[in-house]
Amino acid sequence: MYEAMVTARHYEERLQEEYLEGKQPAFDISAGPIPGELHLAAGQEAAGAGVCQRLRDDDTVTAPHRPHHVAIAKGVDLKRMTAEIFGRETGLSKGKGGHMHLFDPDVNFACSGIIAEGCPPAVGAGLAAKKRNTDSVAVAFLGEGAIDQGAFLESLNLAAVQDLPVVFVVEDNDWAISMPKERVTDVENGAQRADGFDLPGARVDADDAVAVYEAAREVIGRARDRNGPSLLEVQVHRRMGHFMGDPEAYRSDEDKTAAEGRDSIDRLEADLRAHGVDNETIAGLRSSARERVEEAIEWAKEQPEPEPADAHEDVFTNPPSGVTDSEPTAAELGGDD
Amino acid sequence: MAQQEKDPAEGGQTDRSLTMSRAMVEAIAHEMRADDDVFYMGEDVADYGGIFDSTEGLLEEFGRDRVMDVPISETAYIGAAVGAAQAGMRPIAELMFVDFFGVGMDQIYNQMAKNTYMSGGSVSVPMVLTAAVGGTYNDAAQHSQTLYGTFAHLPGMKVVVPSTAYDAKGLMHNAVRDDDPVVYLFHKRLMGIGWLPAPDGPKTPVPEDDYTIPFGSADVKREGADVTVVTLGLHVHRALEAADDLADDGIDVEVVDLRTLVPLDADTVRDSVAKTGRLVVVDEDYRSFGVTGEIVARVAEDGLADLEAVERVAVPDVPLPYARPMENEVIPDAEDITGAIRAAHGDE
Numbered sequence: 031m032y033e034a035m036v037t038a039r040h041y042e043e044r045l046q047e048e049y050l051e052g053k054q055p056a057f058d059i060s061a062g063p064i065p066g067e068l069h070l071a072a073g074q075e076a077a078g079a080g081v082c083q084r085l086r087d088d089d090t091v092t093a094p095h096r097p098h099h100v101a102i103a104k105g106v107d108l109k110r111m112t113a114e115i116f117g118r119e120t121g122l123s124k125g126k127g128g129h130m131h132l133f134d135p136d137v138n139f140a141c142s143g144i145i146a147e148g149c150p151p152a153v154g155a156g157l158a159a160k161k162r163n164t165d166s167v168a169v170a171f172l173g174e175g176a177i178d179q180g181a182f183l184e185s186l187n188l189a190a191v192q193d194l195p196v197v198f199v200v201e202d203n204d205w206a207i208s209m210p211k212e213r214v215t216d217v218e219n220g221a222q223r224a225d226g227f228d229l230p231g232a233r234v235d236a237d238d239a240v241a242v243y244e245a246a247r248e249v250i251g252r253a254r255d256r257n258g259p260s261l262l263e264v265q266v267h268r269r270m271g272h273f274m275g276d277p278e279a280y281r282s283d284e285d286k287t288a289a290e291g292r293d294s295i296d297r298l299e300a301d302l303r304a305h306g307v308d309n310e311t312i313a314g315l316r317s318s319a320r321e322r323v324e325e326a327i328e329w330a331k332e333q334p335e336p337e338p339a340d341a342h343e344d345v346f347t348n349p350p351s352g353v354t355d356s357e358p359t360a361a362e363l364g365g366d367d
Numbered sequence: 368m369a370q371q372e373k374d375p376a377e378g379g380q381t382d383r384s385l386t387m388s389r390a391m392v393e394a395i396a397h398e399m400r401a402d403d404d405v406f407y408m409g410e411d412v413a414d415y416g417g418i419f420d421s422t423e424g425l426l427e428e429f430g431r432d433r434v435m436d437v438p439i440s441e442t443a444y445i446g447a448a449v450g451a452a453q454a455g456m457r458p459i460a461e462l463m464f465v466d467f468f469g470v471g472m473d474q475i476y477n478q479m480a481k482n483t484y485m486s487g488g489s490v491s492v493p494m495v496l497t498a499a500v501g502g503t504y505n506d507a508a509q510h511s512q513t514l515y516g517t518f519a520h521l522p523g524m525k526v527v528v529p530s531t532a533y534d535a536k537g538l539m540h541n542a543v544r545d546d547d548p549v550v551y552l553f554h555k556r557l558m559g560i561g562w563l564p565a566p567d568g569p570k571t572p573v574p575e576d577d578y579t580i581p582f583g584s585a586d587v588k589r590e591g592a593d594v595t596v597v598t599l600g601l602h603v604h605r606a607l608e609a610a611d612d613l614a615d616d617g618i619d620v621e622v623v624d625l626r627t628l629v630p631l632d633a634d635t636v637r638d639s640v641a642k643t644g645r646l647v648v649v650d651e652d653y654r655s656f657g658v659t660g661e662i663v664a665r666v667a668e669d670g671l672a673d674l675e676a677v678e679r680v681a682v683p684d685v686p687l688p689y690a691r692p693m694e695n696e697v698i699p700d701a702e703d704i705t706g707a708i709r710a711a712h713g714d715e
Contacts, residue, residue, distance in 0.1 A: 059562045065505035065691060117505065117690030125690030128507040143509040144467060145439045178438035179470070206439055208415035214438040275562050280414035338696035341688045 031083045031239055032302060032312075035075040035295050037319040038099035041108075042070045044327055045098070045115065049274050057275050063331070064115060066128055068274040069096040073237070074266040076294035077201045078103040080234075080242025081169060081262070084250045090155035090168040092148030093141035095130045096201075100171050101141070106134040110365040112326040118333035120363040125336040126344060146172055146179035149198065153185045156194035156259070167195040167253040174263070175206025177220050186261065190227040195253035197246075198261045203268040204289075208280040224261035231261040237294035240301055267292055329364070385573040386559025388420040390532035394539035395422070395459065397577050399429055402457060405543055408435035408444055409461030409497075418463055419499045420560050421553065441471030445496065449478045449548075452494035457543060465498040465552060466512045479548045480523030493546045495539075496524075501554040501601055501651060502698050504563055508686035511694075515599065515650065516657030518550045519628035525549045525582055526628040530557065530603035533571045534626055537580030544579070554601045554651075568604040583630035587639065591621035594708050595639040597662050598649035599625040602699065606649055609704035618712055628658065633665045637673075640666050644675040645711040649704055654681035678707040 045068065052062030059065065071078075074096070082091065082103035093100040101111055107122065114121030115129045122132055130143035138155070142148050152170035159166045176182055177200055189196040200220045204211045217223065224231025232249065234241045242264050249260040267289035271278045278286070299312060385393070399405045406429075407422055413436040416423035426434045437444040441462060448460035462468060468475065475496065482490050502511030519526045525547055529535035535553065542549040557569040588603055589610055596606045603624045610620035621639050625632065640646050646666055648659040659679040666674060680699045688694055 056564075057562045058564055060504035066689060067506055067510065114689075121690075123689070125693060126507070126686075126688045128505065128689030131507055131509065131689070143507070144470065147470075175439050178440045178443075180440065180442050181470070206410075207418075208411045208413075209436050209438075213436060335692050336688075336690050338692045341685055341693035341696045342683065345685050 073269040076239035077264040097141040112330035146176035149185035156196035174202035189259035200263040390536040446474035462498040507689040511687040513651035585632035585635040591619040608701040
């Protein structure tokens with residue numbers, strides 16, 4: 031869990047550096063090695079790591095537009111994910127998706143750039159598990175800004191009436207872009223949304239990965255045992271702007287400082303030390319995380335860019351012209367071992 | 368409604384150039400001052416000023432009651448705009464990225480666009496739905512679409528696509544004053560925001576006074592005798608660039624900016640084709656079942672005899688890819704337009 035969290039944090043620090051390259055002095059979003067939007071999740075690692083630690087490869091996860099920490103915790107191929115973010119041919123989506131649209135079928139991970147839109151597909155994965163009589167589960171991650179969306183509320187209801195093995199994990203970072211939570215919902219505890227659908231809702235109040243891990247045992251165990259869906263809200267914090275380049279003029283310095291003062295990684299580290307994990311072990315985990323990240327980034331940057339003509343492929347699995355693409359395997363593409 | 372268009376060269380206030388976003392905001396602010404029933408709502412439109420600067424400064428002047436941040440719930444707030452409009456107000460609702468239309472589309476095409484008709488004309492829906500369109504910055508398939516054809520295809524919505532600050536202001540005045548629902552699609556790359564640099568063209572002189580540009584009046588942005596290029600939005604500027612390139616080779620290109628898709632000024636297009644005989648239609652939307660096909664059909668219906676050559680330049684029916692080489696491949700640039708003009712002109 032700690033490893034996933036420090037990997038995610040370091041990964042995003044490095045992505046930030048790479049993203050800013052070529053965008054100075056005037057911030058031009060389309061310039062540099064990583065163009066487009068980039069939404070970083072620093073401060074939200076506890077939710078992804080605490081929940082995904084309870085999951086298997088055959089469990090499905092859908093993530094929102096801020097997906098890296100969840101993807102890393104779920105075991106998404108780090109090299110190919112990085113190549114995707116750099117828009118390279120060997121990326122998870124061959125450069126077609128980018129950072130908000132990561133798909134790794136090997137570990138049943140997908141994400142979407144549209145708010146709350148990962149919820150219905152997670153319900154669908156739960157439905158498939160039920161119909162096939164397996165004990166796999168589906169987890170939909172979403173931000174607290176998404177809990178007002180119809181797609182989320184309808185998904186809660188459908189999962190509830192069908193008794194599906196789905197867990198909805200709300201990452202509450204207090205901000206929906208520029209809108210503070212209190213201005214978009216009158217419900218302080220997002221887990222209360224579950225009440226309206228007669229399913230269990232729980233909330234972990236602090237950025238506490240251990241508490242998330244414990245809470246996840248309950249909700250994921252419930253789903254795996256075929257006892258139906260539930261909702262888990264986790265208080266996290268947003269260290270960065272909504273996206274890279276967000277001036278955050280709407281946010282007070284105090285709020286930002288307060289967010290930075292409650293770091294889930296520091297907290298877990300303190301817990302580990304309190305349980306007798308020595309400095310050497312912690313430093314070793316950090317250093318291996320760094321190495322893995324560096325390796326992924328270096329690998330990704332060496333990968334070729336797609337050919338312009340590749341844009342025309344993959345619109346269909348079964349193209350009307352009758353031409354079928356031969357899909358290279360992850361191993362052939364040289365991703366994670 | 369007054370629909371007099373002022374020449375930007377008249378009026379004595381035209382040495383003042385604005386970005387397209389400032390021009391849009393100026394029109395909105397004017398309408399809000401003039402009519403208490405006009406209000407603006409959307410995601411991040413108050414404190415943030417709009418992700419694409421579409422509401423910059425409005426909160427300071429008008430306060431939260433009239434510049435409303437809303438929860439992320441497009442169905443609810445776009446539908447609420449419909450309801451408020453039917454109650455006699457004049458809401459402007461912003462859909463941040465046009466790609467998000469799916470979330471609230473039922474309220475858009477089954478309510479906003481149809482209630483006037485289904486009520487036999489007894490209900491009107493005087494609202495504006497604004498949305499950002501366009502790619503060119505590698506944001507992939509859910510944040511880069513240019514869905515002109517989708518909204519123009521479904522009846523009941525007027526569809527506006529400005530390409531310059533001057534047009535943006537005049538069309539916005541018209542949109543707010545119109546008694547029908549207007550979908551006002553602005554291209555991110557034209558707004559003049561710091562993080563998405565605009566080409567030179569969209570920043571134009573803009574009169575301080577209000578003025579309207581009638582819907583259904585295409586604008587000939589460049590006159591020419593040899594080939595007609597019909598386009599809109601960002602691609603007006605790319606077509607003008609292509610026309611400049613070709614002028615050196617003696618090909619005289621006319622560039623027609625549609626400015627509105629509904630109503631569509633087919634007469635200006637036909638007149639131009641009657642003059643040049645050669646038609647190139649350029650669109651950043653998907654090729655099939657869209658603007659390019661519609662324009663060609665309109666010209667063919669009434670002016671087939673004038674038509675010596677036709678070329679279409681559009682996104683080739685693929686979702687917008689993320690990586691730069693692939694996005695460049697599918698979004699038409701000046702070079703693609705140049706090639707199409709040459710082909711229509713009969714060059715090798």
